[in-house]
Amino acid sequence: MNIELKFDVSGVNWEKATDIFERAQLGTRQPDVCKRTFANSDLVCFAWDGKTLVGMGRALSDGERQSVIYDLCIMPEYQGKKIGNRMMTEMLERLDTPTTILWAVPGKESFYERLGFRPMLTAMARFEDPESSAAKGYIKL
Ligand SMILES: CC(C)(COP(=O)(O)OP(=O)(O)OC[C@H]1O[C@@H](n2cnc3c(N)ncnc32)[C@H](O)[C@@H]1OP(=O)(O)O)[C@@H](O)C(=O)NCCC(=O)NCCS
Structure with missing residues (x-):
């Protein structure tokens, strides 16, 4: 298997991309919203097996001090x-x-x-639906 990583959105079919999110159990997304979140990110990464999109991820960065990685997701058949x-x-x-x-x-x-990340002891989040986020295990109410 020859997986190629690309760092631009060219060739991405956003219906297929949202299908990967859904199948990887990262929830249901609207293709146009998904497209804009990637277009508005500072870094995008797509994994391709030939012409088949098999994974994606994106990040926001200030280019100097801090960045945040979001939406890393691999198609189930390609995980592991x-x-x-x-x-x-x-x-x-x-x-x-x-x-x-x-x-x-x-x-x-x-x-x-394994990549050097450690749990943050003071991370805080303000969610739209705190009860649902708590039920998913992201926050304590
Ligand atoms: C989590 C995910 C991104 C990992 O990507 P992947 O390509 O399947 O993982 P890799 O094959 O690169 O695994 C790298 C290492 O992490 C380990 N690993 C992979 N998935 C893991 C998991 N769910 N839990 C713990 N360890 C895991 C692997 O065993 C491997 O360890 P090794 O180097 O000792 O062999 C992918 O499985 C995925 O998309 N899952 C569903 C969506 C998701 O949960 N995304 C994360 C959002 S935070």
């Missing part, structure tokens, strides 16, 4: 093949900020620990 690790490593290299943060889906923390 080191694609996520490669995407993270390449994104971190390109972001090149002393601090990078992200929020892991509950249960995925050790994937990020």
Whole structure:
């Protein structure tokens, strides 16, 4: 398998992209909204198996001190093949900020620990629907 990483949105079919999010259990997204979130990000990363989109991720960065990684997601059939690790490593290299943060889906923390991430003790979030976020394991009410 020859997976190519690309750092631009060209060729992305956003219906297919949102399908990957759904199948990877990251929730339902609207293709046009998904497209804008990637277009408005400072760094995007897409994994391609030939013409098939198999993974994506994106980040916001101030280019100096801080960046935040969002939406890392690999198509289920392609998970466990080191694609996520490669995407993270390449994104971190390109972001090149002393601090990078992200929020892991509950249960995925050790994937990020292998890449040097550690749990934040004072991280705070203001969610639109706190009860739902608490039920998913993201916050304590
Ligand atoms: C989590 C995810 C991004 C990992 O990507 P991946 O390509 O499947 O993972 P890799 O093959 O690169 O794994 C790298 C290492 O992390 C480990 N790992 C992978 N998934 C893991 C998980 N869910 N929990 C703990 N460790 C995990 C692997 O065993 C591997 O360890 P090794 O280097 O000792 O062999 C991917 O499985 C995914 O998209 N999952 C569904 C969506 C999701 O939860 N995204 C994360 C949002 S925070």
